[in-house]
Amino acid sequence: MLSAIVRRLLQTLLVVLVMSALVFAGLYLVGDPVLMLASPEATDAERELIRQSLGLDLPLWHQYFIFLGKAVHLDFGSSFLTGESAMRLILERMPATLELATLAIFLSLAIGVPLGVYAGLRPNSLAARGIMTGSVLGFSLPNFWVGLMLIMLFAVMLGWLPAGGRGPVESYGPLQLSVFNWEGLKSLLLPACTIATAKCALIIRVTRAATRECLPQDYIKFARAKGLREKRVLGIHLLKNILIPIVTIGGLEYGQVFAFAVVTETVFSWPGMGKLLIDSIITLDRPVVVAYLMLTVVFLATLNLLVDIAYTILDPRVRLETSS
Amino acid sequence: MKSLRKTILLSALAASFFTAAGLAQARDLTIALRSEPSSMDPQFHSLTPNTQLSETLFDPLVRTDGNAKPVPSLAESWTADGDVWTFKLRPNVKFADGSPFTAEDVLFTYARVPKVPNSPSSYSLYLSTIDKVEAPDPLTVRITTKGPSPVLLANLSMVPIMSHKAAAGPAPEGKTTVELNRGDGLVGTGPYKFVSWKRGAEIVFERNDHYWGEKPAWDKVIYRPISNSAARVAALLAGDVDIIEDPPTDDLPRLKKDKNLHIQETPSVRVIYIALNQGDDVPPGVSGTDGKNPLTDQRVRHALSLAIDRKAIVERIMDGVGLPAANLLAYPAFGTSEKHSKVEPADPEQAKKLLAEAGYPNGFQMSLGSPAGRYTNDQRIAQAVASMWARIGVKADVQTMAPPVFFKQRNAFAFSSYLAGWAASSGEMLNPLTSLVVTKDPKLGLGTTNWSKYSNPEMDKLVMEASKTLDDDKRAELLQKASGMAMDDYGILPLQFELSVWAMKKDIRYGGRADQMTLAQYMTLAK
Numbered sequence: 025m026l027s028a029i030v031r032r033l034l035q036t037l038l039v040v041l042v043m044s045a046l047v048f049a050g051l052y053l054v055g056d057p058v059l060m061l062a063s064p065e066a067t068d069a070e071r072e073l074i075r076q077s078l079g080l081d082l083p084l085w086h087q088y089f090i091f092l093g094k095a096v097h098l099d100f101g102s103s104f105l106t107g108e109s110a111m112r113l114i115l116e117r118m119p120a121t122l123e124l125a126t127l128a129i130f131l132s133l134a135i136g137v138p139l140g141v142y143a144g145l146r147p148n149s150l151a152a153r154g155i156m157t158g159s160v161l162g163f164s165l166p167n168f169w170v171g172l173m174l175i176m177l178f179a180v181m182l183g184w185l186p187a188g189g190r191g192p193v194e195s196y197g198p199l200q201l202s203v204f205n206w207e208g209l210k211s212l213l214l215p216a217c218t219i220a221t222a223k224c225a226l227i228i229r230v231t232r233a234a235t236r237e238c239l240p241q242d243y244i245k246f247a248r249a250k251g252l253r254e255k256r257v258l259g260i261h262l263l264k265n266i267l268i269p270i271v272t273i274g275g276l277e278y279g280q281v282f283a284f285a286v287v288t289e290t291v292f293s294w295p296g297m298g299k300l301l302i303d304s305i306i307t308l309d310r311p312v313v314v315a316y317l318m319l320t321v322v323f324l325a326t327l328n329l330l331v332d333i334a335y336t337i338l339d340p341r342v343r344l345e346t347s348s
Numbered sequence: 349m350k351s352l353r354k355t356i357l358l359s360a361l362a363a364s365f366f367t368a369a370g371l372a373q374a375r376d377l378t379i380a381l382r383s384e385p386s387s388m389d390p391q392f393h394s395l396t397p398n399t400q401l402s403e404t405l406f407d408p409l410v411r412t413d414g415n416a417k418p419v420p421s422l423a424e425s426w427t428a429d430g431d432v433w434t435f436k437l438r439p440n441v442k443f444a445d446g447s448p449f450t451a452e453d454v455l456f457t458y459a460r461v462p463k464v465p466n467s468p469s470s471y472s473l474y475l476s477t478i479d480k481v482e483a484p485d486p487l488t489v490r491i492t493t494k495g496p497s498p499v500l501l502a503n504l505s506m507v508p509i510m511s512h513k514a515a516a517g518p519a520p521e522g523k524t525t526v527e528l529n530r531g532d533g534l535v536g537t538g539p540y541k542f543v544s545w546k547r548g549a550e551i552v553f554e555r556n557d558h559y560w561g562e563k564p565a566w567d568k569v570i571y572r573p574i575s576n577s578a579a580r581v582a583a584l585l586a587g588d589v590d591i592i593e594d595p596p597t598d599d600l601p602r603l604k605k606d607k608n609l610h611i612q613e614t615p616s617v618r619v620i621y622i623a624l625n626q627g628d629d630v631p632p633g634v635s636g637t638d639g640k641n642p643l644t645d646q647r648v649r650h651a652l653s654l655a656i657d658r659k660a661i662v663e664r665i666m667d668g669v670g671l672p673a674a675n676l677l678a679y680p681a682f683g684t685s686e687k688h689s690k691v692e693p694a695d696p697e698q699a700k701k702l703l704a705e706a707g708y709p710n711g712f713q714m715s716l717g718s719p720a721g722r723y724t725n726d727q728r729i730a731q732a733v734a735s736m737w738a739r740i741g742v743k744a745d746v747q748t749m750a751p752p753v754f755f756k757q758r759n760a761f762a763f764s765s766y767l768a769g770w771a772a773s774s775g776e777m778l779n780p781l782t783s784l785v786v787t788k789d790p791k792l793g794l795g796t797t798n799w800s801k802y803s804n805p806e807m808d809k810l811v812m813e814a815s816k817t818l819d820d821d822k823r824a825e826l827l828q829k830a831s832g833m834a835m836d837d838y839g840i841l842p843l844q845f846e847l848s849v850w851a852m853k854k855d856i857r858y859g860g861r862a863d864q865m866t867l868a869q870y871m872t873l874a875k
Contacts, residue, residue, distance in 0.1 A: 055752030059759065061468030063394045064770070065783055067793030070473060077466050105386045105393070107466050107525045117548055172578060179586035187586035188579055189572055190549050293574040293583075295548030303575075308752050 025336075029329065036325035040318050044095075047314050048088050056080075057104050057308040078104055091314070100318070101311035105304070110311040114297055114319060120190055121289070121296035123203045125281040127212060128219035133274060136224040140231025141258065141266075147236065155228060162225025171218040171291035178214060186211050188293040215292040219285065223277050230273050234266035241265075267338050275331035283320040377566040377856075377868060380580045380592040384573035386468075388534055388545060389525040390508045391461050394469045399506070400865040401571070404553060405444075406508030406536030409435055409454065409489070410501050416682050416775030418501035422449065422509055422537065423489070426501075428818065431479075433500060437487040442558040443511045444541035451483035456512030456522070463521040474503040496816045498823055502774040511535040539564040539869040548573065553868070569868040584609070584851055591852035593866050597667045597724060603851055610874070612850045613669065614860025618771040619676050619780070620723055622716070622733065622841040623800035624649055624764070631764040633715025633745060642712055643764065649838035651702040655740045656733055657694035662844050665728050669849055673842035675831055676772070676780040683777025683814075683827030688835050699740045711741025717763035718746065719754040724846060730767045733843070758799050769846070770797065773863060777827040781811050785834045802839040 051057075058075050066074075075081045079090065094101060100111045143152040179187035191208030193200040202208025238244060239262070247257045286298035293299075297316065304312040335342045383397045390402035409423040423435040441449040458481050461471045477497040482490045493500055514535035517523045523533030534542045539561065540553040551571040555564050572589060574580045577596040581603070583589045595603055595611075604611050624643045625631035631641060642648045658672035671678060672691040679689030703711060716737075718730035727748040734744040747763065748754075758766050772779040787803040788795035794808075807830050814826035834840060848864045858871045 054750075055756040056759075058468075059755045060752055061393070063469040063473060064797055065773070065779070066469060066473055067796055068790040069793060070470060074468060074470070078468075102466065104466075104468055106529070107387065107389075107392060108529065113547070120548075172582065175579070175582045175586070179588070180582060183586065187583045187588045188574060189583075189588070290576045291579050293548075293572065293576065293579055295546065299548060299575070306750070306752065 032325065032329050036322060039325070040321050043317055043321055044091070044314050045088065047317055048084065048091070048310070051305075051308055051310050051313060052084050055308055057310065060307050061104060100315040103304075103309050103312050105307050105309045105312075110315040111319075113312060114300065114316055117295055117297045117300055119193075119199045119201055120294060121282060121285060121298060122199070123201050124212065124215055124219070124285060124289075124294060124296060125278060127203060127216040128223060128281055129274060129278045131216060131220040132223035132227050132277075133270070135220070136227030137231050137270065140228040141235050141262070143228065144232040144235025144239070145258075147232075156232070159225035159228045162228075163222045165221070167218060167222060167287045168291050170221050171215070171288055174214045174218060175291075185214055188291075190295055215288050215294050218288050218291070219281055223281070226273060226277065227270065230269050231266060234269050235262065238262055238265050264338065268335060271331060271334050271338065275327055275334075279324045279327045282323065375566060376568040376570065377591070377871060378570045378572065378589040379866060379868060380572050380574045380583055380589040381866065382573075382577075382580070382593045383575060384548065385551075387525055387529055388531070388542065389464065389528040390510065390536075391457075391464050391471045392467050392525045392528075394471055394473065394506070396864060400867060401551070402508045402536075403538070403865065404540050404569075404868055405534065405538045405542055406510065407538050408505045408508050409437075410504050412502055412505045412775060416502065418505065421505075422454075431493045431495060431497070433491045433493070435489045435491070437489065438560065439487055441537055441560045443514065443535050443537050444556045444558055445511070445514060445535050446558055447511060447513050449509070449511075449537055450486040451489050452486070453509055453512045454489045455481055455483055456515070457507065457510045460510065460515070460521050461507065464525065465521070466525075471507055474506045477503065496818050498815065498818050498820075499774065499778065502776070506773070508536060508538075540569055543568075564869050565872050566868065581851070584853070587853075590856050591850055591858060591866075591871065593850060594724075595849060595851045597669045597849075600667055600669060600849065608854055610852050610854045610856065612852070612858055612860045613847045614849075615671060615678055615862060616771070616846050616848045616864050617677065617681070617773070617775050617862050618723075618769050618846045618864065619673055620670075620726075620729065620767065620769045620843045620846065621673075621676070621784075622652075622765055622767050622843060623784075623798075624652070624802075624838075624841070625761060625800055626803075626839070627761070627801040631714075632762055633764040634712065636710075636712040637708070642706065642708055643714075645706045646837060647702045647706040648708065649841070651699040651706070651740060652737060652742065653838050653841045654692060654695045654699035654702070655736050655742070656841070656843065657736055658691050658843055660694075661729055661732055665725050665732055666844065669724070669847045670844040671847065673844050675835055676770070676784065676840070676842055677775075677777055677831075678845050681772075681775060681777065683781075683824055683831060685828040685832060688828075688832045694736070696736075696739050703740060703742075708741075711743065713743045713745065714764040716744040716746050717754060717758060717766035718748045719751045719768070720748040722751040722754070723769040726767060726769075729843065733767070761799065761801075766799070767843075768797075771864065775862060777831050778811070778814055778823075781807075781827065781830055781834070782815065785839055786811050800840065802834075802837075804833060804837055804839065807833045807837075 058071050058080060062071050062074055079087060091101060102108060103110050103113055139155050143155045146152050175187050178185045189211060191202045191211035192205060193202045194205060203212055244261055247261050284298060285296060286302050289296045289298040301316050385398040385401050386393045387398060390406055407421045409421060410418045411421040413419050422438055424438045426433060426435045437451060443449060458475060461475055477493050477500060479492045479494045484490055515523045515533040528534050531542045539556055539559045541556040543552040543554050545551045553569040555567055574583055580592045581595055581599055584592045603609055626644050630639060662670040662672055674691045675684055675688050677684050679686060716730055716734055718727050720727045730746050734746045737744050770780055770784055782794060783797045785798060785802055786795045787808050788798045810826050810830035814823050817823040817826060848860055850858055850860060852858060855874045856871060857874045
């Protein structure tokens with residue numbers, strides 16, 4: 025197991041390296057940051073000064089090696105736009121995205137799994153058909169539209185919840201969270217529900233399919249034949265066996281939401297990292313974009329590793345080495 | 349999809365009711381900004397989202413009023429004797445921390461500007477004509493310029509005065525940008541003082557009780573950056589914010605009908621224009637001209653201008669949120685003339701005749717570049733212009749791209765024509781002329797945004813003379829002549845002046861600003 029983890033970490037490092045080189049070259053091709061940053065009234069001499077002070081006058085490979093040299097010491101450079109440490113800017117906003125993604129995935133699992141199991145158990149009932157139709161709507165409606173509808177309904181018409189922004193935060197160790205106080209939770213509810221709508225639909229479909237697959241299996245029949253109560257059959261024997269696809273999808277989706285919740289964050293002006301990424305790409309703020317994507321790669325790789333470890337716990341037959 | 353989203357948003361809006369929340373918090377003001385500032389350091393990045401906040405925390409020596417005329421601020425009066433300017437400072441002015449304002453602060457401020465490291469857009473721009481700054485006594489500042497500098501006062505209005513006591517520090521520039529972003533050393537003489545900034549979430553200012561001017565109306569001002577325009581409108585409708593910048597033009601007709609809202613439209617100093625590549629070589633995209641560049645011919649440029657129906661663009665694409673433009677600044681701004689203030693009505697027949705005269709009876713092909721999303725409705729305007737040109741036989745291939753890509757391509761002369769905008773921050777004609785139409789000269793810093801290769805030496809001479817003339821009347825005359833010349837040449841084709849728009853709750857009033865700034869100190873409760 026340990027050797028598998030080490031192997032994973034080395035793989036991640038390689039991906040980070042390749043990715044940083046691609047982002048460097050990509051943004052270089054897109055445009056010149058100085059044109060985006062400098063006042064349009066600045067003279068060419070003033071632009072040249074800015075270029076030098078940001079180190080953009082050097083050849084690209086030279087800039088890249090300077091970046092790598094610093095990155096080894098965990099210094100990812102300063103944002104062109106704000107002059108602040110790029111990593112600090114991102115970490116400052118991470119808790120907001122973290123709580124949004126966590127609550128959204130929690131909601132979609134809490135709602136999606138029971139509904140999915142029900143739809144799988146009684147596939148021909150009216151309620152199950154209703155759930156499945158609803159799930160089609162859930163992931164075919166565009167995110168921003170769902171967001172705006174929720175705003176119109178709950179903020180503008182009913183006035184129950186705020187239309188956007190983040191509520192008051194409290195410190196929990198190094199994290200500044202707003203989810204554990206009522207005002208904060210109120211602000212968090214709409215964006216989390218927006219994301220959960222689509223994710224929940226996915227979870228319902230996966231759970232239903234897995235349930236349908238498990239039900240005719242011998243161990244379920246045997247459990248029933250043994251005279252076990254239905255609660256135990258479903259809660260232990262069924263649930264344990266359908267958890268693997270749910271954990272896989274849930275884990276992947278969590279990573280997706282965490283790294284790229286851009287649309288929802290923009291509609292709700294949620295001060296998370298997704299908005300920072302988009303703003304930084306538009307202004308060609310390379311240090312922030314590179315640091316952001318590096319962090320994302322590391323996060324996604326870690327998440328994948330955790331999902332694989334979860335497999336071994338859920339299903340003792342699975343070995344980490346073979347699944348990597 | 350986008351229009352569907354808006355339709356639904358607005359029909360829901362029409363049915364919605366306002367809660368009384370707006371009245372309960374009457375003494376605090378919440379403003380939704382379109383973009384968040386990049387920094388609080390008033391000398392780090394010269395950009396509207398930054399300057400509008402430093403204008404609220406700080407005062408410059410001199411301000412400019414709506415017509416670009418200098419008016420007293422921290423300096424009560426001033427005199428110019430050749431290249432030596434003497435400023436008498438306002439006595440008994442205090443910073444927000446209670447310490448007195450003196451000439452020492454002015455010296456510190458101007459000395460700090462060039463020392464701010466990694467500034468993406470340095471304020472040195474505004475001090476470039478200054479040779480030295482001295483303080484003969486605590487309430488006098490003497491500035492010596494390098495040669496006559498009629499733009500000095502307009503430039504000084506862009507540099508807010510910091511406190512030398514609060515902003516001192518071990519770094520060469522004193523308090524660093526990072527420290528100022530946290531509010532450390534961020535002390536000014538302005539109507540409000542800094543309380544906190546949570547990036548991406550909110551910026552909070554509080555009334556400055558030591559303010560020397562009229563007492564500001566709000567106890568507390570909260571700024572919230574909401575970059576999505578539909579979300580900004582929703583926040584206003586939900587009562588979360590009191591006033592928003594820049595509501596989308598499509599929504600305006602309906603917002604105006606809402607009895608709970610008040611809309612303010614103010615003409616701005618931003619002109620949207622088309623530049624035509626007038627180089628000697630055939631520009632990229634041009635074909636069907638036998639190896640010549642048709643755009644070097646004044647008649648062709650005139651024809652292209654005549655083909656454009658500016659009124660239709662403003663009415664149909666901008667929903668009335670613009671003014672048709674005949675010059676680089678709207679009359680009666682400094683340096684504009686009445687003669688060149690009237691828009692030539694669109695006349696495709698006359699345009700066709702001019703094209704035929706110039707030897708292109710069947711028109712030709714060219715390209716029209718445009719950024720997508722840098723200016724209000726930019727790509728739609730470009731497409732409309734192209735279809736208007738098609739009516740006179742000029743087939744323009746519209747190439748729209750994301751702003752960073754567009755600006756890179758433009759500066760590489762990759763288009764035969766392009767659409768862009770220019771905001772003359774100083775509000776007078778010298779600024780757009782020197783940047784957009786004067787012959788490009790990187791060494792002298794002239795024509796920095798003239799990417800059209802347009803060059804008229806006679807006009808250049810007039811502009812140069814104006815830039816050294818201190819007498820206002822004479823300078824105005826020179827600028828009127830020069831801008832008239834560029835317009836008669838059709839060297840650049842102005843399309844429209846943007847209107848700046850603010851939407852607010854009905855009990856709030858804001859007069860708007862030509863420079864498009866959102867300034868809390870000028871917002872009041874409606875009587």
